[in-house]
Amino acid sequence: MKTSVSPWWTPDLHADRRPFLLGRNAIQRAFRRHFDDRDFIEVDTATLQVSPGNEAHLHGFRTEAIDHAGRAHPFYLHTSPEFACKKLLAAGERRISCFAHVYRNRERGPLHHPEFTMLEWYRAGETYEALMADCAELLALAAETAGARRLVWRGHEVDPYVEPERISVQEAFQRFAGIDLLSTTNARGETDRDALSAALKIVGIRHAEDDTWADMYSRVLVERIEPRLGFGRAAILYGYPVSEAALARHSSTDPRVAERFELYAAGVELANAFGELTDPVEQRRRFEAEMAEKQRVYGETYPLDEDFLAALHQMPEASGIALGFDRLVMLATGASRIEQVIWAPVAETGD
Secondary structure (H helix, E strand, O other): OEEOOOHHHOHHHHHHHHHHHHHHHHHHHHHHHHHHHOOOEEOOOOOEEOOOOOOOOOOOEEEEEEOOOOOEEEEEEOOOOHHHHHHHHHHOOOEEEEEEEEEOOOOOEOOEOOEEEEEEEEEEOOOHHHHHHHHHHHHHHHHHHHOOOOEEEOOEEEOOOOOOEEEEHHHHHHHHHOOOHHHHEOOOOOEOHHHHHHHHHHHOOOOOOOOOHHHHHHHHHHHHHHHHOOOEOOEEEEEEEHHHOOOEOEOOOOOOEEEEEEEEEOOEEEEEEEEEOOOHHHHHHHHHHHHHHHHHHHOOOOOOOHHHHHHOOOOOOEEEEEEEHHHHHHHHHOOOOHHHHOOOOOOOEEO
16 A cells, blocks of 8 residues: 555645635634634543443544563544533533544545544533534534624525524434334334334335344435435534434433534535433443444444543533534535645545
């Protein structure tokens, strides 16, 4: 394998990218002022962690630390600063924000980069509805700072000054796919694979006979739901099935769903939020289930962060969110690829 030449550093290409990059800086400054004005403390978390995260379909970069005796100890580049931020909530912080470089393997494309910037913020003692209001404010602030009337992606426009639409996962599956999703899961978070398979066959969505419930759920979400979200105005998709929200607490209104939402604009996923799960026993159970699925699909697992699980014993009720900062900058500045808004992109590799 060899590294390809990435010409982002040539003067002519840099000149083309520079307006997007300056827009990025302006938006980042505006966001920092926004959080500072609302009494958030900006924190800076370590990139090296004992676990990159424990969601089945997230892939980390592995490295190792060598101690004074020459022994190697495995570490990972984090896929999110989430675990570290929640430890700080356990330590007593109440409102925190974090701009973090994060690393995800097996991801590269117009909207994906192996190293990118995540903006996360957390509100102790506040519900995840407060985060929905935050999202509306930040969409408008990003556009205003960039001097844009609309967020734009592949010719589709979104009015960032209009309150995002709120639509539940159950409603989205019924509206866009004709499927009663919650009839295929129960209050314990258990899913009925055969029931969902039958529902897909009725509406003509093809799937493999060995697909799991999660496989079929993801297929419908990607093919029928996400491409319809956030056109004209942004959309907040909320109320995910418990089995699809490993770090979120149960909803107080329906035990089949969790307090999780995602923010979309022009079909682009921008943010993922939780009413945070603080039960360490339940969190361990979910992580173990996620790692069993990762082993089944990819033949590998990641260790659990025992320090994080211990911190959950002290963590207050809270809500938290991760926003793909580069993606929002793209939509606000009119960039067409994520490399246009990253100052020094990672070189591509190939044979």
